[in-house]
Amino acid sequence: MKITENRTYDEISVGDSAEIVRISTEDDFYVFASASGNYNPMHLGRVDGDGDGATEAVAPAMWEASLISAVLGNLLPGPGTLYQSQSLIFHERAHAGDELLTRVRVVEKRPPNRIVLETRVERCSDGALVLDGEAEVKAPPKKLVFNDLEIPGLVIERHRHFDALIAQAEPLAPLPTAVVCPEEARSLGGALLGARHTIIAPILIGDPAKITAAAAEIGASLAGIEIVEATDHERAAHLAVDLVAGGRAAALMKGHLHTDVLLKAALRKENGLRAGRRFTHVFVMDVPGVPHPLLVTDAAINIAPDLRTKVDIVQNAIDLAISIGIEVPKVGVLSAVETVNPDIPSSLDAALLSKMAERGQIRGGMVDGPLAMDNAVDLTAARTKGITSQVAGRAEVLVVPNLDAGNMLAKQLAYISHAEGAGVVMGATVPIILNSRSDDDKARLASCAVATLHNARLHGLMPARRAAE
Structure with a gap:
């Protein structure tokens, strides 16, 4: 006292x-x-x-x-x-x-x-x-x-982790990116912002008239930017995948179209973007007051993943975390409890994933579970529960039981904790930048940076550095 x-x-x-x-x-x-x-x-x-x-x-x-x-x-x-x-x-x-x-x-x-x-x-x-x-x-x-005079604590709404990621990506060669249907102001603005920061080199695929109108709405110039005509969203998605298959683009970026249309084209059997794992979505969250980026997965693609899918979810998240500079990612597999309960399937999956990581079936990170949300991210809570672990209280990656839980967690972080979220689909041959319609410029730019950093690491273009530095 x-x-x-x-x-x-x-x-x-x-x-x-x-x-x-x-x-x-x-x-x-x-x-x-x-x-x-x-x-x-x-x-x-x-x-x-x-x-x-x-x-x-x-x-x-x-x-x-x-x-x-x-x-x-x-x-x-x-x-x-x-x-x-x-x-x-x-x-x-x-x-x-x-x-x-x-x-x-x-x-x-x-x-x-x-x-x-x-x-x-x-x-x-x-x-x-x-x-x-x-x-x-x-x-x-x-x-x-x-x-014990009580003074309310303050959380500064700065997004220093995203600033660091953007600063890491800017010196790299711009990532050639097929931007699918950037036919309204936000999606086009995000792509052009990435280009202004020399993080991506966008190729715009969609209806030229709508793209031009969106550019006029935000007062942006399209000079020097290639536009590939496709007035149908499905055709635009397939043309974008063709650009990747032909080596002209090294990433996809979702514009103003439904996610399932874009992913259906990416998953096609001939000249598609399958790479041997399930496609999984990773939110890279910059949460004010948290000393490192926080990855949440899967919150957008896999609705009720089974154990086999969760293995890919965890491995994809580890790979992305390494790309943004977290050398040995600490992965907390979430459940409602921190002990194995046969009546709670997510606790069983979490325990199996943890054991699979111990046996080398999941590589590159430390995996522990089941962990409840509090003892995954708060060291005091973990110690109170008597959990001894390298991950508990220090998790940098949070693996959720299903899409409902992931979507709720990501949106709670965004709307209650004032986090920004960058969205990337992993498991394809190239990163797929998947922004929400409500994302602001910082989130869209950070998504471009994350994709560029991942591509750079895969091709040996830069050493991994810790994003929180």
């Missing part, structure tokens, strides 16, 4: 001091931007705020000054303190990652209740003075003690 206690005017003497040490982070600066309305890009990570070709992430000066109020409000004088004035002189700039020492020292008492304090913020690494000044506060007249 944390106790917060103040010091009254009568308890304070000239020369008394207090200090705190804090490491500044990019998230601190985003919180400050949101609270203050100051969106100066000089303070935002990964943004070149002054056009010099380098990102800055300079600590906002008033955020630095707010560290002084933390000492005054928490320690000296503490709870009940009210500001009267504060002077500030800024000397050096702090940046994200800097450890800062904030110190206050009482220099004068002014009856009946005023305290004057010298205030300083220093950079710990070299002792440089970041700012100094003088504060005058009204000290609390009564002794106050608080136990």
